[in-house]
Amino acid sequence: DAGVTQSPTHLIKTRGQQVTLRCSPISGHKSVSWYQQVLGQGPQFIFQYYEKEERGRGNFPDRFSARQFPNYSSELNVNALLLGDSALYLCASSLGVRSAYEQYFGPGTRLTVT
Amino acid sequence: QKEVEQNSGPLSVPEGAIASLNCTYSDRGSQSFFWYRQYSGKSPELIMSIYSNGDKEDGRFTAQLNKASQYVSLLIRDSQPSDSATYLCAVIAGTYKYIFGTGTRLKVLA
Numbered sequence: 051d052a053g054v055t056q057s058p059t060h061l062i063k064t065r066g067q068q069v070t071l072r073c074s075p076i077s078g079h080k081s082v083s084w085y086q087q088v089l090g091q092g093p094q095f096i097f098q099y100y101e102k103e104e105r106g107r108g109n110f111p112d113r114f115s116a117r118q119f120p121n122y123s124s125e126l127n128v129n130a131l132l133l134g135d136s137a138l139y140l141c142a143s144s145l146g147v148r149s150a151y152e153q154y155f156g157p158g159t160r161l162t163v164t
Numbered sequence: 165q166k167e168v169e170q171n172s173g174p175l176s177v178p179e180g181a182i183a184s185l186n187c188t189y190s191d192r193g194s195q196s197f198f199w200y201r202q203y204s205g206k207s208p209e210l211i212m213s214i215y216s217n218g219d220k221e222d223g224r225f226t227a228q229l230n231k232a233s234q235y236v237s238l239l240i241r242d243s244q245p246s247d248s249a250t251y252l253c254a255v256i257a258g259t260y261k262y263i264f265g266t267g268t269r270l271k272v273l274a
Contacts, residue, residue: 083262092168092252092264093208106260140207142262152198153262155207 052077054143054156062162063131071126071159075143081105082124083153084116085140093140099124100146128161136163167191168255170265178273183240185268187253190234196256197229199238202267203249211251212238243272 055074063069075082081100085093095108099118118124122143128135138160142153169188177183185199196215200208214220214227214236226239236255240247250267257263 083260085262085264090266092254092266093262095261095263098260106258108261138207152210152213154210155200158207 054141054154056139056141056156056159058159059157060160060162062164064164065131065133067131067163068127068129069131069161071128071139071141071161072123073126073141073143073156074123075141076154079143079145079154080122081144081146081151082118082122083142083144084124084126085142086110087138087140087158088136096126131163133163136161167257167263168253168265170251170253170268172266173269174271175268176271176273177243179243179245181243183243183247183270183272185238185240185251185253185270187236187238187265188234189236189253189255189263191255191257191263192231192234194231194234194255194257197227197236198254198262199225199227199236200252200254200264201247201249202252208252240270243270245272245274248272 083098084096087093097116098106102118113129116126138158141156144151144153199212202208212227224241228237252267253265
């Protein structure tokens with residue numbers, strides 16, 4: 051079975067621009083979560099979606115938004131990019147939102163803001 | 165106080181030894197705990213999950229949970245150089261929010 055896929059792999063943007071990152075979950079998984087990971091830190095929770103509804107949001111500004119589509123794939127949008135948004139953006143999928151469900155990560159999108 | 169704390173390391177162990185990785189968490193209501201392995205430049209890979217007090221074994225890996233002490237650990241037996249990576253502890257806070265520690269860097273010396 052295919053794992054979580056993300057696109058693009060790498061991205062270079064300029065301050066003030068907007069970016070869209072994409073994620074396809076493992077087949078059968080209905081929940082997608084987004085994380086930001088900067089060097090030397092653990093992943094920081096941004097959003098969780100389940101059945102196309104936002105179920106959780108981390109401590110990120112409104113410049114960050116996301117959505118989930120009927121096929122359970124997801125997009126993360128970041129507007130008005132700042133240098134500090136440079137990071138590895140990770141998508142993780144799980145069967146659902148119950149606390150017992152394990153999350154599996156995609157390979158990530160490396161975003162560089164110049 | 166950080167929600168999930170790990171010693172950043174590096175933790176160096178000789179090949180064949182037992183590596184012991186530790187994690188403490190602040191939310192006493194947490195019920196689900198996970199260990200991920202992350203190689204440099206790669207995404208985290210799930211190693212173990214544990215939900216009940218006690219030990220859970222999977223091959224060379226053993227996760228230990230003590231909810232009263234708010235402590236979870238990972239033991240790696242017969243450590244191999246290929247185990248050299250950063251190990252992330254994660255805890256679910258509430259119903260959905262994964263909180264990760266900063267990770268412990270493990271070096272297994274051949």
